[in-house]
Structures are given as C-alpha cells and as structure tokens.
Amino acid sequence: MASEAFEEIADTFEFLDDWEDRYRHVIELGKEMPHLDDAVKVPATKVEGCASQVWLLPRIEGTGPEARFNFQGESDAMIVQGLIAILHALYSGLTVSEVTATNAEAELARLGLNDHLSAQRSNGLRAMVERIRLLATEAATA
Template structure:
C-alpha cells in the first residue's frame, strides 16, 4: 500500500532513466523539506544507526490504531534529507494501522534505492523505517 505522494515519486523514478538523475531528484526532494526547529533536535528524536545526523519528530492526530501518522524530519546530509522526504511520502497521512502494514522494503525497492545506496545509507534508511514503525506501534497500542 503506497500513498499517492509516494506513487508520484515512483512514477518520476520510472521516467528518469539514469541513476544520477534519480540521485539528483532525491536531493531535490530533500531540499523541499521544511527545516526542523533546532529545539526538536534532541536525543529523543535522533535516529540511531545512521551515519549522518538524523532526527524524526512524530505528529500523531487521534488515538489508537486509527490515528493518523505524520512526522517532521531532518538530516545534515542532503541525500538523507531526500530519503526522509521519500519516507514522508510513503507514510504521512496513513493511519497507524496502515503504516504498520506498509512493506517499506518492497516499496523502496520499486525505486531501485537498494542497488544504489551505500551500505551505511541503506542501514540508516532501515533505521529510519524501524523508528517510524516503532512510533506507529507504540501509538497504536
């Protein structure tokens, strides 16, 4: 299950033949993210397991499994900011129950990210997905 925003990214990736163009597109997505308030860049919002500095701040609207997930995020690395933007497109606006049912690995594979990210970036992306799933699971309970 993918959101409309994620489907748009997937369609753009299909249109871009060259990985360098896709890489630039990921960076552009990251540049479009609003900056995260420095007051929110605290240990509780930092994502461990990323080579870069990464913060994810959840915004949950409602209660229980039907609450809607949204989040803000930022990184000190441009490509990682772009990955945060992609994850935002994948998860934002879903209920917590829907977010927990997303097969992030399969959806991200559609973009070809696994083939072109370094091992460190792949581990960081996995850590961000785990953080979002953890937030959804904790809030849904």
C-alpha cells in the same frame, strides 16, 4: 498500499533513466522538506544507526490504531534529507495501523534504492523505517 505522493515519486523514478538524475531528484525532494527547529533536535528524536545526523519528530492525530500518522524529519546530509522526504511520502497521512502494515522494503525496492545506496545509507534508511514503525506501534497502543 503506497500513497499518491509516493506513487508520483515512483513514476518519476521510472521516467528518469540515469541514476545521477535520480539522485538529483532525491536531493531536490529533500530541499522541499521544512527544517526542524533546533529545539527538537534532541536525543529522543535522533535516529540511531545512521551515519549522518537524522531526527524524526512524529505528529500523530487521534488515538489508537486509527490515529493518523505524520512526521517531520531532518538530516545534515542532502541525500538522507531526500530519503526522509521519500519516507514522508510513503507514510504520512496513513493510520498508524496502516503504517505498521506497510511493507516499506518492497515499496522502496520499486525505486531501486537498495541497489544504488551505499551500505551505510541502506542501514540508515532501515533505521529510519524501524523508528517510524516503532512510533506508529506506540501510537496504536496509546
């Protein structure tokens, strides 16, 4: 159930043979993400479990399970900012019920990230996915 934006990322990863090139691509994706206003970088938006600083700000349109999910995010680490961009491509525009049904681990495994991220980065990525699922679950019941 991957979005077109995520499929484009997956296609680019298939095209890039070298992991150095893939890392550069992830960093470039992160550079394209807009920055968060410092006023929203508060404990309520901070993702715990990440080695670097990460903030996710949900943007949900509508109510209930059919509400549309979107978010903004930022990190102080370039590679993590790129991982936020990948998650944005995976989830943004889905309904909150689709977000909770998305198998992020399987989709991200298609990119080979599990094999090429440090344990700390992998834990941080899992923490971001868990936060996104929680935000979507809360929105579905609101």
